[in-house]
Amino acid sequence: MKLSKIFLVLFLTQVIHIGCVKKQVEPKTIARKKSDSIDFAFQTEIKFAKGFKVINHARHKEIIVFHPETRDTLSVYITALHDTSLPDNIKTKGIHISVPAQTIACLSTTHVGAVEILNLHEKLIGAGTPEYIWDKKIQNRIAQGKIKEIGRGMGFNLEKIVALEPDILMQNYMDKTDVDGNLTNLGIAVVYNNAWREETLLARAEWLKLMGLLFGKEQMADSIFNKVVCNYNEIKNTASKAERKPTVMYGHDFKGVWYLPQDKTYSVEAIRDANANLKTAGAGSKSLPKSFEEVFEMYHDAEYWLSTHSKIQDMDEFLSTNPRYGEFQATKNNKVYLNNKREKPDGGNDYWESGINRPDLLLKDIVKILHPELYPEYECIYWKHLE
Numbered sequence: 001m002k003l004s005k006i007f008l009v010l011f012l013t014q015v016i017h018i019g020c021v022k023k024q025v026e027p028k029t030i031a032r033k034k035s036d037s038i039d040f041a042f043q044t045e046i047k048f049a050k051g052f053k054v055i056n057h058a059r060h061k062e063i064i065v066f067h068p069e070t071r072d073t074l075s076v077y078i079t080a081l082h083d084t085s086l087p088d089n090i091k092t093k094g095i096h097i098s099v100p101a102q103t104i105a106c107l108s109t110t111h112v113g114a115v116e117i118l119n120l121h122e123k124l125i126g127a128g129t130p131e132y133i134w135d136k137k138i139q140n141r142i143a144q145g146k147i148k149e150i151g152r153g154m155g156f157n158l159e160k161i162v163a164l165e166p167d168i169l170m171q172n173y174m175d176k177t178d179v180d181g182n183l184t185n186l187g188i189a190v191v192y193n194n195a196w197r198e199e200t201l202l203a204r205a206e207w208l209k210l211m212g213l214l215f216g217k218e219q220m221a222d223s224i225f226n227k228v229v230c231n232y233n234e235i236k237n238t239a240s241k242a243e244r245k246p247t248v249m250y251g252h253d254f255k256g257v258w259y260l261p262q263d264k265t266y267s268v269e270a271i272r273d274a275n276a277n278l279k280t281a282g283a284g285s286k287s288l289p290k291s292f293e294e295v296f297e298m299y300h301d302a303e304y305w306l307s308t309h310s311k312i313q314d315m316d317e318f319l320s321t322n323p324r325y326g327e328f329q330a331t332k333n334n335k336v337y338l339n340n341k342r343e344k345p346d347g348g349n350d351y352w353e354s355g356i357n358r359p360d361l362l363l364k365d366i367v368k369i370l371h372p373e374l375y376p377e378y379e380c381i382y383w384k385h386l387e
Helices: 005-020 035-041 109-115 138-144 158-164 182-186 201-204 208-214 218-239 268-275 292-299 315-321 323-327 359-371
Strands: 052-056 061-066 072-082 095-099 104-106 126-128 150-152 170-171 189-192 247-248 257-261 289-290 304-307 336-338
Touching: 035 072, 035 218, 052 208, 061 208, 072 182, 072 189, 095 189, 095 208, 104 109, 104 257, 109 126, 109 138, 109 208, 126 138, 126 158, 150 268, 158 336, 182 189, 201 359, 208 218, 247 268, 247 292, 257 292, 268 336, 268 359, 292 323, 304 359, 315 323, 315 336
Parallel strands: 072 095, 104 126, 104 170, 126 150, 170 189, 247 304, 304 336
Antiparallel strands: 052 061, 061 072, 257 289
């Protein structure tokens, strides 16, 4: 049930007064493991992402998340191992989180991918629209009642979140409300993950390290990410050896509007790293609305069409959404591809789940489409040819 902001504030105020705030007064006692101390000593560095940074100290770490629009500080988190006593001047710098955290609830399936790759399945206890999640282990835990629904679509159920009491509630800045601070007072740290606003695939994937910082998986996250970077660069280098550079069109019509990406967006960067030409909506890091006529002028003779259209199974269904799609050269030449190869019938697409953390595979898929001769034995994981 969606609640207005006013009702949410009143509700949380009542909860605090009737005693739920005791979670702050009586924090959980978690035994510290030697492995936790070893991992915490690891110096996490952020090399690609612009949306957050980490400052490593001897006994604590500062995680600073920036607002994607203004680059002002959106939130600060102070992490320290369980049973670590920090002076007030340190703790008051931001939201204090004892690590490793024990539980998490994610409002977006895009954040669940990090849970999967870091093998934190048992830590996830709440999710928004959980049936959209692709991962089989997590689906099994949902069926067993171990993961609860905390929201639908863009909305969330505050009462369920409070009752669930996760250590971490992960969401993006668009979900920020006036009650986030009250949740923190109840012992639920609201952590903002804005990976989707990064400008490159590698920068977006580096937010995996945020999950590592929260759950004592810093070294693991760093190792996985470094391998992905190495793979990505190798694939990019292979693509640069292609004999020709095809032209690509990207996106699709949505209710009469076509949102075209600007130059500094991860979709544009991936296509260019795959050694292809793509006309964009100009300088910037957003997607801008364009009319069909404007798009047709730009893309009518493009050789390939990469679309993120969901729930489309064949060309007939694709053309039924807009008959004018058939006017593009890419459609006439049967070179239309969709990123929904791993899409569930009831919604949810693994492209936006595991794919977030595997930019190397996302790039390899595009290279396979545009330069099939470079990877003759490879089969696309996330993209499919529309027939």
